[in-house]
Amino acid sequence: MTGSHNVFAELDSGVTGTVKFGDGSLMEIQGKGTVLFACKSGEHRRLDGVYYIPRLTTNIISLGQMDEDGFKIDIEAGVLRLYDLQRQLLAKVHRTPSRLYLLDMNITAPMCFIARVGDVAWRWHERYGHLNFQALRKLRRADMVRGLPPIDHVNQVCENCVLAKQKRTPFPQAAKYQAQEELELVHGDLCGPISPPTPVGNLYFLLLVDDMSRYMWLTLLRSKADAAAAIMAFQARVERESGKKLKVLRTDNGGEFTSVEFGEYCAGEGIQRHQSAPYTPQQNGIVERRNQMVVNTARSILRARGMPGYFWGEAVHTAVFLLNRSPTNALDGMTPFQAW
Numbered sequence: 001m002t003g004s005h006n007v008f009a010e011l012d013s014g015v016t017g018t019v020k021f022g023d024g025s026l027m028e029i030q031g032k033g034t035v036l037f038a039c040k041s042g043e044h045r046r047l048d049g050v051y052y053i054p055r056l057t058t059n060i061i062s063l064g065q066m067d068e069d070g071f072k073i074d075i076e077a078g079v080l081r082l083y084d085l086q087r088q089l090l091a092k093v094h095r096t097p098s099r100l101y102l103l104d105m106n107i108t109a110p111m112c113f114i115a116r117v118g119d120v121a122w123r124w125h126e127r128y129g130h131l132n133f134q135a136l137r138k139l140r141r142a143d144m145v146r147g148l149p150p151i152d153h154v155n156q157v158c159e160n161c162v163l164a165k166q167k168r169t170p171f172p173q174a175a176k177y178q179a180q181e182e183l184e185l186v187h188g189d190l191c192g193p194i195s196p197p198t199p200v201g202n203l204y205f206l207l208l209v210d211d212m213s214r215y216m217w218l219t220l221l222r223s224k225a226d227a228a229a230a231i232m233a234f235q236a237r238v239e240r241e242s243g244k245k246l247k248v249l250r251t252d253n254g255g256e257f258t259s260v261e262f263g264e265y266c267a268g269e270g271i272q273r274h275q276s277a278p279y280t281p282q283q284n285g286i287v288e289r290r291n292q293m294v295v296n297t298a299r300s301i302l303r304a305r306g307m308p309g310y311f312w313g314e315a316v317h318t319a320v321f322l323l324n325r326s327p328t329n330a331l332d333g334m335t336p337f338q339a340w
Contacts, residue, residue, distance in 0.1 A: 003056035187287035213339035
C-alpha cells in the first residue's frame, strides 16, 4: 500500500474499497496498480497489486501477501531476504532497532516502461532486431516492405541499444570499389570463440557477405577447422542459386583461411584470394562492419528479453535474417534481400 500517486507506472482507478487497520480505523482505496523500481544491477523490476490509499502516510509491504503470491521469504539473524517467482534475490533488508524491516526502493520513472507496452514505434523497433528509427521510417517511406505502419519520431533512447552497441572507433564508412554482379567479390570473417557455447557445442560463426548486394550468409561452427568446409558448401549452394561463379574471396590471414588444402581448392576452382594485412581489419571493412551489426543486433535481442547467453546462435541467425531485409547505405531503395 502507498499514499503516493506519482510512484505508479500503471494505476487502475476503478478498484475501490476500504482497508481496516489494527486500531479499528478505515481508509479508502482509490486504485490498484504497478510500481516500477530499479535493482542495484540497474535492472527494472515490477511490484504488482499495490493499493493506492491517499490518506496513508507510510508505504507498507505485506509479507503474507507476497507469500500468497508465490514469493519466497527468508528471515535469519536479523536479515530478511525476498526472492521473486523465479527464485532470484529481489531484496535484502536488515532489521532495525525497532524490529521493523525497512525496504528502501529506488522508484524509477515509468516513461520508458509505458512506451514499450503501447507505442507502435517501439514495438517495431524491437521486432526488427532494434533497428534504428531512421531506417524503419525509410523502409516504410520507400515501400521496401509490406505491412509496416507509419513510424513516428521517438525521442527516448533504447537502453538495450546503448548498452549492447557500444563500439570502437569506426572503420571507413564507404568502400572505394563495389562489385557489379553477384559473387564477383565475397567477404568472409570468422567470429569467436563465443562463451557460453550453443547447446550443440558451437563456438564460432562464419559470416559471408556478397559485395554487390550486401546479402549475408551465416554458418555456426564448432571449431575454426570447419571454416573451409563451410565455404565449400556455401560456394556450391550460391553458385547453383545465382547461376554465377564465385570469383574473389576476401578474408583476413587467419589460419582457417590460409591452409594449404584450402588454397589448393581455391586454385582449382579459379577463385582469387584477397587477404588483409595482419591487425588491419579495416581492409576487409565491409564484413567487419556487418559482423559488428550482427553481434550488436543479437546482443540487443537477447538483452531485451532476458534470454540466456547460450541462445546466441538463434539470435545471430535472426539478426542476419532481419539485416538482410533492412536498408543499407550501399544500396539505393533496396534491401540486400531484394538486391540478391
